[in-house]
Amino acid sequence: MATARQFAFIIRCKSMKPEQVFAEMNRVEKAISDQGFDVRRMKKEDIKRFLAIYFDASFAGDQMPDIDGLQYFAD
Numbered sequence: 001m002a003t004a005r006q007f008a009f010i011i012r013c014k015s016m017k018p019e020q021v022f023a024e025m026n027r028v029e030k031a032i033s034d035q036g037f038d039v040r041r042m043k044k045e046d047i048k049r050f051l052a053i054y055f056d057a058s059f060a061g062d063q064m065p066d067i068d069g070l071q072y073f074a075d
Helices: 018-033 044-054
Strands: none
Touching: none
């Protein structure tokens, strides 16, 4: 669809235990989907691609290293 948009929601879960984070994400996901939106959680590659586009770095965000400068360390 030509008018389709994608949005990223970032939820801060400071001082939460992992099970609390999981419950909160389920609650947020349900609240958004109840409003008629398609919801999916971003995987690591999706997050890297999103950040690369946001910061105008690259459209191939999945090819970016996980740790900046790691290539300069010897094995």
